[in-house]
Structure formats: C-alpha cells, structure tokens
Amino acid sequence: MSENVVSRPVFPKRAVVTAGMPYGEKELHFGHVGGNFLHADVFARFMRDRIGSENVLFVSGTDCYGAGVMLGYERAVEEGFEGSLEDFVERNHLNQKETLQKYYIAPNLYGASALGEAGRIHDWMSADVFNRLYNNGALKLVETMQFFDSDKGVFLNGRQVTGICPIQGCKSEKAYADECSLGHQYSPEELINPISVLSGKTPERVAVKNWFFDLPAFTVEMEKLVEKWDKDSQYRKVLLNVIREFLKKPSIYVRKEAVDDIRLYPDMPTFEAPDDDEKATWELVFDNLTDREKAVSILSQNGVRYRTGKTLVPLRLSGNVSWGVPVPEVEGASDLTFWVWPESLWAPISFTKAALNDGLDGNKWENWWKSEDANIFQFIGEDNIYFYGIAEMGMFMALDDNMTIPIIVPNRHLLFGKTKASSSGEIKPPMAAELLEHYTPEQLRMHFFNASLSERNVGFEPVAFMPEKKDDKFDSVVQEGNLLTNVFNRIVRSCFYTLQNHNGGTYPMGTISAKVQDRANETILAYERFMSEFAFDKTFELLNLYLRDANKDWAARSKSENPAEIEQLLIDTFHVVKVAATLLHPIAPAGCDMVREYLQVDERLWSWEHIFKPLDDLIENGHKFKFLEPRVDFFSKHPSQLS
DSSP states (O other): OOTTSSOOOOOOSEEEEEEOOOBTTSOOBHHHIIIIIHHHHHHHHHHHHHHOGGGEEEEEEEBOOSHHHHHHHHHHHHTTOOSOHHHHHHHHHHHHHHHHHHTTOOOSEEEETTSHHHHHHHHHHHHHHHHHHHHTTOEEEEEEEEEEETTTTEEOOGGGEEEEOOBTTOOOSOBOSSBBTTOOBOOGGGOEEEEETTTSSOOEEEEEEEEEEOGGGGHHHHHHHHHHHTTOTTSOHHHHHHHHHHTSOOEEEEEGGGHHHHHTSTTOOOOBOOOOTTSSEEEEEOSSHHHHHHHHHHHHHTTOOOEEOOOOOOEEOEEOOSSSOBOOOBTTBOSOEEOHHHHHHHHHHHHHHHHTTOTTTOOTTHHHHSOTTEEEEEEEEGGGHIIIIIIHHHHHHHHOTTOOOOEEEEEOOEEETTBOOOTTSSSOOOBHHHHTTTSOHHHHHHHHHHSOTTTSOEEEOOGGGOGGGTTOSOOHHHHTTHIIIIIIHHHHHHHHHHHHHHHTTBOOOOOOOHHHHHHHHHHHHHHHHHHHTTOHHHHHHHHHHHHHHHHHHHHHHTTOOOHHHHHHHHHHHHHHHHHHHHHHTTTSHHHHHHHHHHHTOOGGGGOTTSTTSOGGGGSOTTOBOOOOOTTOOSSOOOGGGOO
16 A cells, blocks of 8 residues: 555644643642643654654643642641742652653653743743733723632632532532632632631632633634634544533523513513423523623522523633732732633743743744644643633634644543542542552553543553452553553564574565555554544554554464575564554653664654655665564563562
8 A cells, every 4th residue: 555545644844732731739640641741742752753853842841820839838838848839839840840751751841830941931921921912902900809718817819719610510529719620610709608718617709800811702713713623633522512612602590480580670681591391490591791790690689599601701810829920010900910720821832932942032932833834732631621722712812813723632531440530639549650660651651542531531440559459360551551561572572583593683685565565554544644633542453453463474474484484574574563663652662762772773763754664774784683682571561560
C-alpha cells in the first residue's frame, strides 16, 4: 500500500501543546498524570517526531494563586511547615516537576505562575490582557455581593465558602462561592445553604466592586464556532455537548404547580414555559440575563424555590485575595487581584514567552499563538470545559482578531475504582509518585494511554492500592504494558540474537517483502490518523494487532533452516522493529530509545521523513548493531512483579 493512497491529516508547521495546571498547594495524584499530563505529553512527543522538535512547544506549570493555596499553606503551617507562602508553593512546584520527570513527561517548560521568570512574565501578561480587554470594551466594573464572615471579620473567597450548587441537575459533591466542583458558574447570591469554612456559620453578603468579562456578548460567535467544530473529527462530542448546554437562553427551573402563580407576580419579566407534563419541574426561559436576575429576585421575595439553568454569564476577573496577581488600577478600582481561574487561561501564553526567552516586551510568542501556520492543542479535564472551551474562547475573540482559537481536548474522569477521587474529597487518590513503587513509568504510560477517556469515565484499579483486590492475580494496570514487556520485547530480542548467531551482528541489506511493507504502511497511516484525532485507545489497539501479528509471523518463519529465508525474515522483522519503535516512541520513550541505541542509529529514526523507508535508509552497508548480551530486556516489569 502506498503512503499516498489515502487522504492524510494536515498538521500545522508549529504547535503549542498545553496541559491543565495543578494547584500550588498539592502534590500530583494519579488523575493529574493519567487523566491529563500523559496524553498531552504523548501528543507533544508525537508532534515533535511528526513536524520536528524545534516546531513544538509543550508548556504547563503550577497554578500558584488563589484561596485554595492560602488554605493549604495555613494547614501546612499547622502541621509544622516553616517558611513563607511562596516557599510553600515553590516546594510543591518542585515536587510536581520531579514527579512528571519520573513519568518521562517532558514539557519544554514546567513553570509556575508566581515564581521566577515565568512568574514575572505572567504578571506582565496579566496586566496586558486586562488592558487590552478593557480598551476593547469587553470589561465591566460591577457591584456584586460577596460573602463576609462577621465572626472572623474577613471577606471569604472561593473555597472558603461551601454549599449546594444552584444549577439544575448538577451532581457536584461540593459547591463554592461562585463555582462548583464540576465547573458550573453562578452568582454568590445563588449558592444554596452557604457555610463559612472558617467559622462554620452562615456568612453575610456584602456589596463589593469587581471586574467582569462580558462573556455573553460572544454567544453568537461561539454558536458559529461550535457549528464549525461539529464537522471536525478532532473535536470530542463531550466538548460540543457541554458548550451547547451553556449557549442556551437564561432559564429558571421551578415546581410545575408554581408556574400559574408566578405569571401573576407584578413586574415579573416575560418568559416562555414549554409545556412538559412528564416533568415535575418546568423551565422558565428568559430573553436575557437581566430579566432572569429580576425574576430570581421576585421569586426569592415570594418564597418560591428554584434552580437556575446553564447559560453564559459574565466571567468574574477580579477579587480581593491578597495572594494573587495585581489587577491594574482603572476607574478607581484598586487593591484588586485576578481571580485564579481567568488568569490561568492566559498562563500558557506566559509560559510560552518564558520558554522562548521572550522577556516582557518580545513578540516571539505571536508566531505560536497568532499565526495561521501554528495551532494550539489544550488537554484538559472534563470539569474545565466551561473555562477553556467557553470562557477562553470568548476572551480570545475579545482580545485580538488574530488570536488562534485553540483545539480543546477534554478527557472524561479517571476514577479510582468506581469512584471519583480528589485530594479535597472523602476518597483520597493515590499519589502519582506512590504508583512508581509498584509499576514502571512505561507500564503506567501504556495503561493511561489506552484509557478510553474521550468517550467515558474509566476506573483505575491498581491491585497494589486496592485492599479488596490484594488476592487478585490479574492486575489490569499491567495488561497494556505486556505489549512492551512481553510482545515487543520478544520480537526485538529475537531479531538481535538471531542476527548475532546467523550474521555476526551485521545487518543484511535487502528488499522488504511486499506484504510486510504494505502492512507497515497501512499501520503508519492509520496511526497518523488516530493520533491526529486524539483517538488514543484506537492507536493502542492498532499497535497491539501489528505487533502480535508480527510475533506470529516470526514464530512461523523462524523455524526454517534455509539461511536465505532467515535472512529475509531478519530484513522483514527489523523493519517491523523500526516502525514499531518509531510509533511507540511517544508512548514508551525510554525503552524505544534503548532500541535505537542498540540499532546504532541516530535520532533520525524518530523523524517521519524516514517513517516509510527501510532501515537501509539510515545505515550503510556492513552496519553492525550493538551486541545484545543474554537476558537483556528493552522493556522491563517492575521488580515487585517478578517475585
């Protein structure tokens, strides 16, 4: 099969890959690595091989600011931590960075929004983004109600208030001042049963002024964008479905029997109430947010219980948390800092500038974020779709006509067993570093890579961390790694040992069998398409079939006593090794690099300029491979699995 027979995906000349930003008060747990960073790293490595490493920037970092970080610091001090808040964040940042390195996750820059050069650039970028949004008329200074703990005499921010999410149908286990754990946005006045985490009492609401980004103004543009994305296989259905939910008109859900009375309330804004006798609640649909806010006030005055529906609401940009990036003083609004979520949306640009050594005033970053030749690939968790798939889109539209709209790659939840685990919830997840005491990095990379997170929530069930499974002989976490440790390892070792026995370790130049060449080309083209669509589980299954079929072919043909047939088998199977090593390189980089070392070829092996060509293309006649000693493995199991 020719490499040109089928239509191939088109890749940008340059690419920025980003991963979600872990908070600065914690270590990385398994969900950070397996649910997000691993997939971003694999795609970044693939793109480096596909379009050249100099044309790919993979950036991420620690989200240093916010009330959650302050609370984490206070707890750490109570437990004996000695040092400043910045010291606390730096310790956690370095811990996160070290954990990623142990998993072979290799961003060009893993920065921190409050530390070093990346932090300095982020302060500058935050002010620049604010000023451009303000000058473009996209910001409003609005007086809203903020929670205040009268017992403690302090304003409460973000996670210092807990309650019940007011959004209809929300299944969040915990809601905070103006967002829940599933990313729903609402006004503080709407939070149900608010409680101060400082005093345990119901807080007051006090009027304060803050900056808001006019996100609803971009509803029409987002509708057009979603319509365009719906025709592109790169965009996952969960992304489109969530965005569409928020593009609906503002609405309120009330008990069906209350609708007739509501129609009679004086000054009640006009609404539509589609007749639906099958449901106990009816949705009241309003033309705009102003009407819905007025209706909410009237319902509250009349003691009517309600829930609000999903819709676009103004995105709060500022607050008064002391540990935050300063907001420029405009219209007399002073001593404000950026709300942590908005400033994390432009942090990847700050990190890009830092990675490029762009300084404060440089414009190198524009070649990556404002160019038709470049694309942005943002890997996020499903909970963050509202921010990256919606708020960021509107913000980029408001900032500049030339800003590239990123491709958002959301993953569904990686569960611990059958439960969603979080470091702030009741079910505590295993820390990512702990997993490496029982599994190798490449076993875990293969397992997480094959998780079907594009389509559904997936349970992570490591026997070593689940007491109820301690007697199980089958560990699902090891299964995908067996493709490396058993199947591919066997093929590579067989090729080397046979070559050393039959040809003294010298590679026999020759023509690859047509059947083997065609199968390799078909696999390469399918792999390329699946990777371009972020269909990682399909990619794994493709490689699984390719290598297992190659193993069967070796088992059948290696029985021959004809030297010419064995030589042809070596030519054919070393081509399989070359192709498989290149395709597995983004997923299992350490073992594949060992294969390259023993083949005695340079890093052109990974370049897709050579992907369809035989090994002869990289070596000269008489080329000798590195001698493989007995019982040497290219891919090993964890020592704890060998007993």
